[in-house]
Amino acid sequence: MINVIGLGYIGLPTALMMASHSVEVVGTDYNRELVDTLNQGKTTFKEKGLDELFSDAVAKGIRFTTEYQKTDTYIVSVPTPYDKFSKKVDPSYVVAAVKDVMKVCPKGTTVVIESTVSPGTIEKFVRPVIREAGFVIGQDLNLVHAPERIIPGNMVYELLHNNRTIGADDREVGERIAKLYASFCQGEIVVTDIKTAEMTKVVENTFRAVNIAFANELAKICRHDNMDVYEIIRICNMHPRVSILQPGPGVGGHCISVDPWFLVGDYPSLAKVIDEAMRTNDGMPDFVLNRIYEIMNEKGMTDISRVGLYGLTYKENVDDMRESPTLQLLESQERHLATGLKVYDPFVEKDVVKNQYHELDTFLQDVDFVVIMVKHNEIRENMDKLAGKVVLDCHNICELPGVYHI
Ligand SMILES: NC(=O)c1ccc[n+]([C@@H]2O[C@H](COP(=O)([O-])OP(=O)(O)OC[C@H]3O[C@@H](n4cnc5c(N)ncnc54)[C@H](O)[C@@H]3O)[C@@H](O)[C@H]2O)c1
Numbered sequence: 001m002i003n004v005i006g007l008g009y010i011g012l013p014t015a016l017m018m019a020s021h022s023v024e025v026v027g028t029d030y031n032r033e034l035v036d037t038l039n040q041g042k043t044t045f046k047e048k049g050l051d052e053l054f055s056d057a058v059a060k061g062i063r064f065t066t067e068y069q070k071t072d073t074y075i076v077s078v079p080t081p082y083d084k085f086s087k088k089v090d091p092s093y094v095v096a097a098v099k100d101v102m103k104v105c106p107k108g109t110t111v112v113i114e115s116t117v118s119p120g121t122i123e124k125f126v127r128p129v130i131r132e133a134g135f136v137i138g139q140d141l142n143l144v145h146a147p148e149r150i151i152p153g154n155m156v157y158e159l160l161h162n163n164r165t166i167g168a169d170d171r172e173v174g175e176r177i178a179k180l181y182a183s184f185c186q187g188e189i190v191v192t193d194i195k196t197a198e199m200t201k202v203v204e205n206t207f208r209a210v211n212i213a214f215a216n217e218l219a220k221i222c223r224h225d226n227m228d229v230y231e232i233i234r235i236c237n238m239h240p241r242v243s244i245l246q247p248g249p250g251v252g253g254h255c256i257s258v259d260p261w262f263l264v265g266d267y268p269s270l271a272k273v274i275d276e277a278m279r280t281n282d283g284m285p286d287f288v289l290n291r292i293y294e295i296m297n298e299k300g301m302t303d304i305s306r307v308g309l310y311g312l313t314y315k316e317n318v319d320d321m322r323e324s325p326t327l328q329l330l331e332s333q334e335r336h337l338a339t340g341l342k343v344y345d346p347f348v349e350k351d352v353v354k355n356q357y358h359e360l361d362t363f364l365q366d367v368d369f370v371v372i373m374v375k376h377n378e379i380r381e382n383m384d385k386l387a388g389k390v391v392l393d394c395h396n397i398c399e400l401p402g403v404y405h406i
Pocket of ligand 1: 011030031093148253
């Protein structure tokens, strides 16, 4: 039986996917409310295909509890934020979860860490916890790192089709866990050592962050000298070896805006490009805010409460708001002792910020200036409703005349 620890954006779909492929799974989360919701037959976030997967897994016998189980395989999928000052990974959730696993697991157990960690974290923080509990690693207990690559919005498909990396001390243990993942994963599964697996995951997200930062920097240069960044990127990408990403209002979520900092924190004198790239991306919400003021000035607008931000989540068509550019922009605005921007997101049902709307038409009635922060399908399908308004399109999706860009 597999005990999945942590039933958030990653742990829940992983547990459901295994269960739906006839693996015996118990999901454990210390958040009682979350476990109660799952036990009432409801999923805890919106994701394409998740409800169907949930029904299938429940029919196949998955159970949800706050209790850690006594079993031979654990998959730990708890948060790994970064420390805002040191920039290093904060391993405290992983350490706490492994400590709790140690209290119940028998000899012969395999502990799989799925959480993203910086290279060396398992050596420095997880192995000591296991040793302190009296286990000899490789003899009484096996340790594996299986980082996750799925993207919110397409998690179910990517769980099935992405390639995966398994890091283990021992090849045979790695192959055994690779087989477990192969119960549902149709991608290639590479077995390597733990530190390599840790590094690959962080490097993948860092690659994305640096490339996004390059596009964002181009947008700033082009804005400064009145060039069309989208046209320039389009033409450059016709070169056979150039593939520039699109600029945007910033980066959010639990991965690309977080993991590259681990390398900056651990290798401050070496990770210079990464450091600069992260600062560039983190500076984009402020850049957008300045664009808003600039455009208001140009249009002779003085009332910020007639400006509305469309989108609160960190990417399109999901309900995850963690580290989102819109939240960063609102924070920045508050730091400058200004408030009043209106906000709307079709995926965010609860009130989480001031001046938040829950219905597109009412939101649009109350604003003259719309900033497209997130390219949800809803706004793509309702673009005609923006006619006559001032529009700052941070994603270059609006074809109405007179639209402003970042
Ligand atoms: N969200 C993503 O897109 C994504 C993608 C790839 C990898 N990751 C990585 O996966 C890991 C999990 O991220 P997430 O987005 O699922 O986080 P999350 O915050 O959505 O979920 C984590 C869950 O773990 C639970 N939890 C925390 N400590 C616990 C403990 N000691 N015992 C039991 N439950 C505990 C929390 O209650 C929460 O429900 C992170 O390391 C993240 O970097 C995330």
